[in-house]
Amino acid sequence: MAGKITVMGAGSWGTAFAKVLADAGTEVVLWARRRDVSEGITETGQNRDYLPGVALPAPLTSTSDPRLALDGADAVVLAVPSQTLRNNLTAWRALLPRGATLVSLAKGVELGTLKRMSEVVVDVACVPDDQVAVVSGPNLAKEIAEEQPTATVIACRDHDRAVALQQACTTGYFRPYTITDVVGCELGGACKNVIALSCGMADGLGFGANTLATLMTRGLAETSRLGAALGADPMTFAGLAGLGDLVASCSSPLSRNRTFGARLGRGETMAQAQAAVGGQVAEGVKSCSSIRELAMRHGVEMPITEVVHRVCHDGFDLTEMAGQLIGRKTRPER
Numbered sequence: 001m002a003g004k005i006t007v008m009g010a011g012s013w014g015t016a017f018a019k020v021l022a023d024a025g026t027e028v029v030l031w032a033r034r035r036d037v038s039e040g041i042t043e044t045g046q047n048r049d050y051l052p053g054v055a056l057p058a059p060l061t062s063t064s065d066p067r068l069a070l071d072g073a074d075a076v077v078l079a080v081p082s083q084t085l086r087n088n089l090t091a092w093r094a095l096l097p098r099g100a101t102l103v104s105l106a107k108g109v110e111l112g113t114l115k116r117m118s119e120v121v122v123d124v125a126c127v128p129d130d131q132v133a134v135v136s137g138p139n140l141a142k143e144i145a146e147e148q149p150t151a152t153v154i155a156c157r158d159h160d161r162a163v164a165l166q167q168a169c170t171t172g173y174f175r176p177y178t179i180t181d182v183v184g185c186e187l188g189g190a191c192k193n194v195i196a197l198s199c200g201m202a203d204g205l206g207f208g209a210n211t212l213a214t215l216m217t218r219g220l221a222e223t224s225r226l227g228a229a230l231g232a233d234p235m236t237f238a239g240l241a242g243l244g245d246l247v248a249s250c251s252s253p254l255s256r257n258r259t260f261g262a263r264l265g266r267g268e269t270m271a272q273a274q275a276a277v278g279g280q281v282a283e284g285v286k287s288c289s290s291i292r293e294l295a296m297r298h299g300v301e302m303p304i305t306e307v308v309h310r311v312c313h314d315g316f317d318l319t320e321m322a323g324q325l326i327g328r329k330t331r332p333e334r
C-alpha cells in the first residue's frame, strides 16, 4: 500500500501501531483526540500519556485536526474504543477519502446493536464490507512499542487489500499474516477480553495454573461455539486471533482486562477497578454484556461470559464464580 496511512486514536495501541507503520517505512499520521497529546508527540517525539519512554520515529507526525489527518489517506486505521467507534466515525464520515481501506483495531461488540466493529464501520461509512479490514492477535501495545517480536492477523474479505496492509506494517519485530475470516478474527479479539477478565478474577481469588488453563480452554470453546453460529472459520480460533491473543491477555499483567478482573478478585469494587485503569479501556467490561446477548440471540451457551457479566453488572458474588462454573451439569467435552 504505497501512500499515506492515518491512525485515528492515539491511545496505547493506536500509537504503537502507528510506530509499526512508520518503522515499516510507511507514511503515517496519528490523530489524537486531545490537542495536548498531539502537540506533545510533535514536541517530544513521545506519547507521554499512553506510551511514556517510547521514542516515536521522526517520520510519524501527529495532529488533532481530523480533516488534516484524513486528507489523502489510502487507509484509515480506527484505534478508538469499541463503544465510541460509531460516534467517532459518524463525525469523520464526510472526511473519509473514497476507496480508502478502513481498518479496525478495536476489540469489542457494540452494546445495543450487538454488531462487530467491521459491521459498525460498514453501517456508518456506507462502504462495501470488502473495503473493511481488522487487525487482531497477541498484540500488547507496550511490548510492541518496545519492539519485542510478535505476530498478528489482518482479516479482510478482499485479499489484495489485506496484502497491501500487510506490506505496510511488516517490520523486523512485527509479522502480520492475512486471512479472509473477518468474523472469526473479530470474535476472537472481543471474546478473549471477557475470558481475560475471568482469568484475572481467578488469579485475584488465589487460584493457580489449572484454573487459568481451564478458563482459557473452555473460554476458547465457548468463543468457537459463538463463531460457528455466526459463520466463522473454526480454524481462526486455533490461530493468532484466537488462541494467540487469548494466551497473551490471560497470562500477562499488561492486559488491562486481566488486571481489572484481578482487582475485582482481590475484593475491589467495580468503581475502584475502573479508577485504576485510568483513561484506558478494559473492553471486556462492556462487551461481556453484548457478547452474552449475541450468544443468547443465537442460542449459544457461554457460561464464562455469563458469569463475568453477572459479576460486573448484576452484583453476583465473585467468590461464588468457581462453584457456579464447576458445579454445572456434567457433559462430554465436545
Ligand SMILES: NC(=O)C1=CN([C@@H]2O[C@H](COP(=O)(O)OP(=O)(O)OC[C@H]3O[C@@H](n4cnc5c(N)ncnc54)[C@H](O)[C@@H]3O)[C@@H](O)[C@H]2O)C=CC1
Residues within 6 Å of the ligand: 009, 010, 011, 012, 013, 014, 015, 033, 034, 050, 079, 080, 081, 082, 084, 088, 105, 106, 107, 108, 139, 140, 141, 142, 279, 280, 281, 282, 283
Ligand atoms: N492496548 C493494547 O495493547 C491493545 C488494544 N487493542 C484495542 O484497541 C482499541 C483502542 O485501545 P487503546 O489504543 O489501547 O486505547 P487506550 O485504552 O490506551 O486509550 C483510550 C483511547 O481512546 C480514546 N478515547 C476515549 N474515549 C474516546 C471517545 N469518546 N472518542 C474518541 N476517542 C476516545 C482516548 O483518547 C485514547 O486515545 C481497544 O478496542 C482495544 O481493545 C487491541 C490490541 C492491543
Ligand SMILES: O=C(CO)COP(=O)(O)O
Residues within 6 Å of the ligand: 107, 137, 138, 139, 140, 141, 193, 196, 245, 248, 249, 254, 255, 256, 257, 258, 281, 282, 283
Ligand atoms: O488486546 C490486547 C492484546 O492483544 C490488549 O489487551 P487488554 O485490552 O486487556 O490490555
